[in-house]
Amino acid sequence: MIQAIDRAAKVLSTLQGARHLGITELATELWLPVSTVHGIVKSLQGHGLVAQEPGGTRYMLGPALLKLSNVYLDTLDVRARAMRWTLELARRTGLSTRLGVQLFDEVIIIHHNQRPDGSQQMPETGLSIPAHASAMGKVLLAYSPEYASGLLGRPLRSLTGATITDPAQLAIQFVSIVSDGIATEEDEAVLGESSIAAPVVDTRGNVIAAVAVVVPSSEWPPDSSVLNGLRETARNISRELGASTWPPRALQPAVAAHPQS
Amino acid sequence: MIQAIDRAAKVLSTLQGARHLGITELATELWLPVSTVHGIVKSLQGHGLVAQEPGGTRYMLGPALLKLSNVYLDTLDVRARAMRWTLELARRTGLSTRLGVQLFDEVIIIHHNQRPDGSQQMPETGLSIPAHASAMGKVLLAYSPEYASGLLGRPLRSLTGATITDPAQLAIQFVSIVSDGIATEEDEAVLGESSIAAPVVDTRGNVIAAVAVVVPSSEWPPDSSVLNGLRETARNISRELGASTWPPRALQPAVAAHPQS
DNA sequence: GAACGCAATTCGATAATGTCGAATATCCTC
DNA sequence: GAGGATATTCGACATTATCGAATTGCGTTC
Known part of the structure; x- marks a missing residue:
């Protein structure tokens, strides 16, 4: 890991947490000399990744990130x-749907369909949710043991009273998730919101994303048609990506670590 | 400018242009040894700024960018x-509206309101348009001579037959833009689409953004009510930001001394 | 199914490069 | 207008990134 780039990335994620920071504040946060941080920030600014807050002398994230992120989604x-x-799933179930991928300990929503009831809803694309508190996250973790073991080793943050923070309890869920290709979550990330998720698989059989349906907790458990619709959606997407079987057979990465061919 | 960070940023923008690239391809593009590029890419990957394309050995932009960009918009x-x-402007005019800021030679759309006719339209937030071909871009350039002079020195790209690529012609437009606080563009970026833009000003009197209304070229020139609505919108936003006067008086020399370094 | 060739990755010596403390400039507060 | 705090510049130094060569891994062809 190249030191300067590592530090630059840390500057970005510090700015992500704090919104607006001066050089000194950043330096304190990162335990680095101010002049070092200054050099890093100016380099990032030169590429639009960081910007001066208008008028002030403090810094914030820059507009180049928006452009990069747009291209990311397109690719x-x-x-x-x-x-x-x-x-189609949103239409048929009357519920909002999500597509998410893993980003370290979180799931980041890369696509969101609003509930088709015409009400005003916040767009969720770009939101990230701690993996252990999300149905999509549980799917992704269940199918990638190396991530899961890493995550379960650390203390888990509680978001609502219902968040499961006990590694053992999560590990048990992972087993059943792999066996029937469906994960659930009840009020574990946001009170009043529960969700069901299923894995999306590519040609190689790797789980590369998760689809989810968000169900108001007042309507929990959802009708079995919702569950079937979700399964079918996950299967259709996977098929389009070239997957031959769904749900995914087993824990691919573990298998890949012991090649027998 | 720190070399490693500069190179890392160049890797990101190369990936932005090419979507998927192998290490060797990237190295060729950047005129760097492969091992150097490899180190940079791996460092970026360690922070989720770059990702391995699933299955392949090539690289693409990473999900961390989406999270950063989301926070950028929030800040x-x-x-x-x-x-x-x-x-409100979109409602009153029946047209789509945009808010944009400068990103080097482009304007990047940071907010977009769809035409309120209920039709399905592509979300435009995150799109970037060459500044010289955009009404918002002309506004931003007209009020920041630093940028303008730099940009007019380089050859300008033509997007449609109507794109103005002659520096002299643009310079003339800038004068009238500053004098009446309104810029226009007819088919210069996209055929069939024209737009009008006005500056958004902060407490210090700096032009920090531009608002625009997109008008189908078939309805050009728009009714004077559209123009008045736009003016009022720009004034209202600016007032809320603490600006005392609108339109902005002139090209503040203090602002011109705000280079990129 | 084996062998070839290309691309990615690892490694280590080298000096170029980023780092950091001190000095200076600039901004904000009182 | 003065004082304190913060941002910025500068240059010597040694850490650190760089790059070529060697190795591994992968896909493709025969």
């Missing part, structure tokens, strides 16, 4: 393929 | 203040 094959299917 | 004060006004 995602899963997203392009999934969109029409999640839209 | 923008202008955006939060402007949203309710641009929504």
Whole structure:
């Protein structure tokens, strides 16, 4: 890991947490000399990744990130393929749907379809949710043991009273998730919101994303048609990506670590 | 400018242009040894800024960018203040509205309100348009001579037959833009689409963003009520940001001394 | 199914590069 | 207008990134 780049990335994520910071504040946060931080920030600013807050002398994230992120979304094959299917799922269930991928300990929503009831809802694309508190996260963790073991080792943050923070309890859920290809979550991230998720698989059989349906907790448990719709959606997307079987057979990465061919 | 960070940023923008690239391809593009590029890419990957394309050995932009960009949008004060006004403007004019800021030679759209006719339209937030081909871009250039002079020195790209690529012609437009606080563009970026833009000003009198109304070229020139609505919107947003006068008086020399370094 | 060739990755010596403390400039507060 | 705090500049130094060569891994062809 190249030191300067590592530090630059840390500057970005510090700015992500704090919104607006001066050089000194950043330096304190990162335990680095101010002149070092200054050099890093100016380099990032030169590429639009960081910007001066208008008028002030403090710094914030920069507009280049928006452009990069837009291209990121466009390059995602899963997203392009999934969109029409999640839209249909939202229509048929009357619920909002999500598509998410893993970002370290979180799931980040790369596509969101609003509930088709015409009400005003916040767009969720770009939101990230701690993996252990999300149905999509549980799916992704259940199918990638190396991530899961890493995450379960650390203390888990509680978001609502219902968040499961006990590693053992999560590990048990992972087993059943793998066996039937469905994960659930009840009020574990946001009170009043529960969700069901299923894995999306590519040609190689790797789980590369998760689809989810968000169910108001007042309507929990959802009708079995919702569950079937979700399963079918996940299967359709996976098929379009070239997957031959769904749900995914087993824990692919573990298998890949012991090649027998 | 720190070399390693500069190179890392170049890797990101190369990936932005090419979507998927192998290490060797990137190295060729950047005129660097492969091992150097490899180190940079791996460092970026360690922070989720770059990702391995699933299955392949090539690289693409990473999901961390999406999260950063989401926070970027949230931290923008202008955006939060402007949203309710641009929504109202869209309602009153029946047209789509945009809010944009400068990103080097382009304008990047930080907020977009769809035409309120209920039709399905592509979300434009995150799109970037060459400044010289955009009404918002002309506004921003007209009020920041630093940028303008730099940009007019380089050859300008033509996007449609109507794009103005002659520096002299643009310079003339800038004068009238500053004098009446309104810029226009007819088919210069996209055929069939024209737009009018006005500056958004902060407490210090700096032009920090531009608002625009997009008008189908078939309805050009727009009714004077559209123009008045736009003016009022720009004034309202600016007032909310603490600006005392609108349109902005002139090219503040203090502002011109705000280079990029 | 084996062998070839290309691309990614690892490694270590080298000096170029980023780092950091001190000095200076600039901003904000009182 | 003065004082304190913060941002910025500068240059010597040694840490650190860089790059070429060697190795591994992968896909493709025969």
